[in-house]
Amino acid sequence: MRIPVPEHVLPAAELGTVHFIGIGGAGLSAIAxxxxxxxxxxxxxxxxxxxxLASLRAEGIECFVxxxxxxxxxxxxxxxxTAVREDNPEILEAQRAGVRLWPRSAGLASLMAPPAVTVAVAGTHGKTTTTAMLTCALQGAGADPSFAIGAEIPSxxxxxxxxxxxxxxxxxxESDGAFLxxxxxxxxxxxxxxxxxxxxxxxxxxxxxxxDFIATVETAVVLVIDDPGAExxxxxxxxxxxxxxxxGLDTPADVTAHGLRVEGGSTLLTAVVDGVSEPLExxxxGRHYAQDAxxxxxxxxxxxxxxxxxxxxLGAYAGAARRMEYKGEAGGVRVYDSYAHHPTELxxxxxxxRQVADGARLVAVFQPHLVSRTRIFGSLMGQALSAADEVAVVDIYLAxxxxxxxxxxxxxxDAVTGVPAHAIGPVGEAADRLMTLVRPGDVVVTLGAGDITEVGPRLLASLESR
Structure with missing residues (x-):
């Protein structure tokens, strides 16, 4: 549902009692x-x-199911x-009662009133990781920033x-124009x-x-010049x-690096800032994590x-939930989970x-996110998934x-080429189907922005019992 942002966003302190519809999501839980x-x-x-919801309750926030x-x-x-529909009973009650009704972006903007110095991390891919890395970097430098990130960050x-x-x-x-x-x-x-x-x-x-987002910035912009759109x-x-x-990693830039290499689960490089070299581990x-860092x-x-x-x-950053997150090993099969849902992310x-697998067979289990995105990018998704050794695609997450x-x-x-590919039906049946596909020594990666994240633990439980 698209809810308009008011012309004047009140500071959070003036909002009274605030109710969040969809509080379990990463965006709203952060604001709450x-x-x-x-x-x-x-x-x-x-x-x-x-x-x-359990963690929010532990912090004293009342949460209804x-x-x-x-x-x-x-x-x-x-x-x-934005995932809430127009006929949601709480939306209808808010409209009936004339209660102030805001989208997520207005709620977050209400927290940015002076004297806050807001640092906004935008981009199609890598926002969550970069926001988390910057927060960890600032903490390492002795700062204590406020932060709102689109995933749980273990570190x-x-x-x-x-x-x-x-x-x-x-x-x-940027998905709903919030960053404007x-x-x-x-x-x-x-x-x-x-x-x-x-x-x-x-x-x-x-x-x-x-x-238009750049036009809203007051002081400085930091961007990856390797990317044509950002450039x-x-x-x-x-x-x-x-x-x-x-x-830039490939292009002359103000901040660059050399000696980039991936070793097991780590990325090593030497950053160059103002002509001074600084080792990073x-x-x-992954190379894309080096750019984010x-x-x-x-x-x-x-x-x-x-x-x-x-x-x-930055050395203290240990990854984010659903960003190539290690879920466990059972029956000789290692399982990772990724939020990747766009061809470039895949x-x-x-x-x-492939670096983590280190020669082991790589099985990709993908859940397309949204019919509209699959209609536009479905063929490119299949081409990207062809980098695995075997591919399973579950039903589209409709949201x-x-x-x-x-x-x-x-x-x-059908767009996967060169390797076996299967459409395996509902996400709830995926773990059972995967039991017929995976074998000891495999690395399995579940990919997608929906409830595909539940498949890895179920698969591990099945492998353990087998």
Whole structure:
């Protein structure tokens, strides 16, 4: 559901009691946590119980399972996930009662009132990792920033926290235009690679949204000049009078690196900042993580911190939930889980998985996310998955959309070339189907933005019992 952002976003302290519809999601749970830590009365609901709801309850936030208009008694502000539909009973009650009804972006923007120095991390891919890396880097340099991240970060112990310093590091999502409402002092751009065309309508409109985002920035932009889409934004930023700091692995840039190598589950490189070399060892495998780390290092330097101290913090980053997350081993099979759902993300994570597999057979289990995205990118998804040794594709995760009989998992499976590929049906049956495909020594990676994340643990349990 698209809810308009008000012309004037009140500071969070003036919102009264806040109710979140979809509080179990990464975005809303982050906002709820920070509001509660700042002293607001916060509550929320979600369609089903989860570990996230349990952790929120442990922090004193009341969480309901299921949606009911009665939950809004005494509520002053309602903040809703974009995945919520128009006929949701809590949406209908908020409209009937005339309660302030905001989208997620307005809720996050309400936390950015001065004296906060907002640092917004944008881009099609890598936002979560870069936001988390920058937060870890700043903590390593002795800062205590507030942060709101789109996933649980084990090394931080949470996805959000209200820090003691004025710096506020936020993951700035472009999927629904949220990032256009934050007006950050500093912005990071990882890349610009067409996505969410169901919202934006065209590649041109999607890229124009990033240019509009740059127009909201007050001071500085840090971007990966290796990426053509991000590189085009450099001139937009300079024309707006902003300081521009470039990062590159393949292209001459302000912050660069040499000696990049992936060894097992680690990535090693030597960063070069202002002509000074700084060794980096990252506890995550993959070239794309090196780019994210350089962005974090560059942004931390813009904020006035020493590269050596920032590098120490980056060394503490141990990955994010659903970002090539190791789930366990059973029956000689190692299982990892990834949020990758766009062809570019699939290419990057399967390349990293190939490094981790180190010669073992690689099995990719993919759940397409959204009918609209599969319609546009299904063939490219299949091509990307061809990097595995065997591919299984489960049914599309519909989220807020309705099914289309002409757009199915088979479309993706048919586009896989050179390796066996199977459309294996509902996600609930995937673990049983995989038991007939995997064998000892395999590395299995589950990929997708939906409930595919549940398949790995079920597969491990089945393998253990076998």
């Amino acid at each position: 946590r920070i509001m509660a830590q700042r002293g607001l009365r916060v509550q929320g609901s979600d369609a089903r119980d989860s570990d996230v 299921g949606q009911n208009g009665e939950h809004l008694a005494g509520v002053d502000t309602v903040i809703a996930s 931080l112990g949470t996805n959000a926290r209200a820090g003691a310093d004025d710096i506020f590091v936020v993951e700035a999502d 409402h934050y007006h950050p002092q500093v912005a990071l751009v990882t890349n610009v690679d067409a996505d969410h065309l169901d919202v934006w309508g065209s590649v041109e409109a999607y890229e124009r949204a990033f240019a 085009r934004l450099a001139e937009v930023a300079r024309s707006a009078g902003l300081r521009v700091v470039t990062v 990252l506890a995550v495998p 350089l962005l974090a290092l560059a942004a931390g330097s813009v904020l006035g911190h020493e590269p050596a101290a920032l590098a120490r913090g 290419v990057a994570d399967l390349a990293a998985a 807020r959309e309705d099914p289309d009989p002409e757009v199915t998992a088979q479309l993706v499976a």
